Amino acid sequence: MSIGKQVEVIRHRIAQALERSGRKHVPVTLIGVTKYVGPDEARELYRAGLRDFGENRLQVARPKLDAFARWSFNDVTWHFIGHLQTNKVKDVIRHFSVIHSLDRWNLAEEIQKRAAELGIQVPCCIQVNISGESTKGGFAPPEVHTLLQDLSQLPNIRPIGLMTMAPRVEHAEETRGIFRNLRILRDELQAKGFDKLIELSMGMSQDFEIAIEEGATMIRLGQILYEA
Ligand SMILES: *Cc1c(COP(=O)(O)O)cnc(C)c1O
Numbered sequence: 001m002s003i004g005k006q007v008e009v010i011r012h013r014i015a016q017a018l019e020r021s022g023r024k025h026v027p028v029t030l031i032g033v034t035k036y037v038g039p040d041e042a043r044e045l046y047r048a049g050l051r052d053f054g055e056n057r058l059q060v061a062r063p064k065l066d067a068f069a070r071w072s073f074n075d076v077t078w079h080f081i082g083h084l085q086t087n088k089v090k091d092v093i094r095h096f097s098v099i100h101s102l103d104r105w106n107l108a109e110e111i112q113k114r115a116a117e118l119g120i121q122v123p124c125c126i127q128v129n130i131s132g133e134s135t136k137g138g139f140a141p142p143e144v145h146t147l148l149q150d151l152s153q154l155p156n157i158r159p160i161g162l163m164t165m166a167p168r169v170e171h172a173e174e175t176r177g178i179f180r181n182l183r184i185l186r187d188e189l190q191a192k193g194f195d196k197l198i199e200l201s202m203g204m205s206q207d208f209e210i211a212i213e214e215g216a217t218m219i220r221l222g223q224i225l226y227e228a
Helices: 003-021 039-047 058-070 086-095 105-118 141-151 172-191 208-213
Strands: 029-033 052-055 077-080 098-102 122-127 157-163 199-201 218-221
Touching: 003 029, 003 039, 003 208, 039 058, 052 058, 058 086, 086 105, 098 105, 098 157, 105 122, 105 141, 105 157, 122 141, 141 157, 141 172, 157 172, 172 199, 172 208, 199 218, 208 218
Parallel strands: 029 052, 029 218, 052 077, 077 098, 098 122, 122 157, 157 199
Antiparallel strands: none
């Protein structure tokens, strides 16, 4: 199947999951993760209508960032979704509009410093380690409230939501509780006054439908887009 056709299939599955979630009219941003592919496949996604693209490493993103610039694909939002080293922040915030992986305080300080130099504000999702796996990055759920209070001292960071990674499991259904808990955490924080905390960046190829049913506003899909 062509990438274009596959995107159609995925969009249909997204619409059905939205319907099941009872929020048909709430948009879900489909982020096409291009870390596995080159510029040509990324262009197929663009032609299929995608305008949000995700990468987890600057070096891997480069050829696609360069190609999109050459092709004047200027109406694209690039999302940085991977672990971000502090020494890469300066370059990353020049090329990416949203950072999904704010996972530690010293990263926030570095983003603040570099964003202030550029005179920009960087929308960020706070990465939360809901599953508690020691191999996963992110803040523990009880830490997020204090973090948000501290972030209010960093004017060039705009917290827009929460992000999580579900563990690899045999049956996607096992991830439902993780997505639900991220939504509950967001709702609690909103109720405490952080009403700009809107986004739930959760759901990947293996589990995006469950994530949508549980309230995802942004899904990050890689593999499934390129399946023949
Ligand atoms: C690679 C990656 C994805 C996409 O994963 P797939 O299983 O290929 O859909 C999503 N989020 C992050 C953080 C990733 O690194």
